[in-house]
Amino acid sequence: MKSLSYAARVLSRSMRNSVYSASGPLGSCDIAYTDWGDLDNPDLIVCVHGLTRNCRDFDALAQVLSATYRVISIDVPGRGNSQRLASPAAYTYPTYIALLWPFIASLKARNLDFIGTSMGGIIGMMIAAMPESPIQRMVVNDVGPFLPKSALQRINTYLAMDFQFDSVAAVAQHLRRVHEPFGPLTDAQWAHLAEHGSRRGTDGRWRLAYDPAIREPFKDVINEDISFWEVWDAIRCPVLLLRGETSDILRPETALEMTQHGPATDLVEFAGIGHAPALMAPEQISTITDWLSRKG
DSSP: OOOOOHHHHHHTSOEEEEEEEEEETTEEEEEEEEEESOTTOSEEEEEEOOTTOOGGGGHHHHHHHTTTSEEEEEOOTTBTTSOOOSOGGGOSHHHHHHHHHHHHHHTOOSEEEEEEETHHHHHHHHHHTSTTOOEEEEEEESOOSEEOHHHHHHHHHHHTSOOOBSSHHHHHHHHHHHTGGGOSOOHHHHHHHHHHTEEEOTTSOEEESBOGGGHHHHGGGOSSOEEOHHHHHTOOSOEEEEEETTOSSSOHHHHHHHTTSSSOEEEEEETTOOSOOOSOSHHHHHHHHHHHHHOO
């Protein structure tokens, strides 16, 4: 990778902001997404972010991948620039898949790969487990089919709070504390996450760019471990499993078990990182690009 600043690398290749109007059993939703690379490229990668994050988390990775693929990075409903859902109870995986599946199918890719971080990885696993899934290769970033309640309860401690900030710089400082396990990001990278992960309200204060209502269904599932190994075992495409060395969401024994049954899985751990690798560091990006080139 050339020695360019983070901002210069991201801006050096074109990105388009678009919206897809999706319909599901619980109503319609405008889904925002970024679209990188050649629109006519039939080789497509879909990226989906974590619980409270947004599609711009993938800018650095998408900028590199778009030299070879068309890259679509999606704001899950209720996050980023996507529409918020009318009912808090709708913030569930069945709803996400019901809304995202038609969008992904409409892209009519010849080859479709999927990259998902945390919540996005679970969405990818559920789609890949479908009998007619179009996903041919999948990168799962720091999540698995077993979620320990202790980690879910940790996430809920900040999800339950209504943060307000005086500036984007204050948002960046907050993200450094809450998401320290992302790894040793640069000042520019934290600023990027803060800029795209917050919105200024009519009162002049900044808030995180997700619907606070996403906490409602989440808080109902944090008092017990969650297991869905049957989904994992139904996946047939090859998987690159990424894990932060100190992750509490993806325990080492869960990651190891994921390589022993279910889809053919390559496991890579990143030292000194927890939940979840931000996929901004050159080492993390090259791990993904090298794996895709080998599995192509």
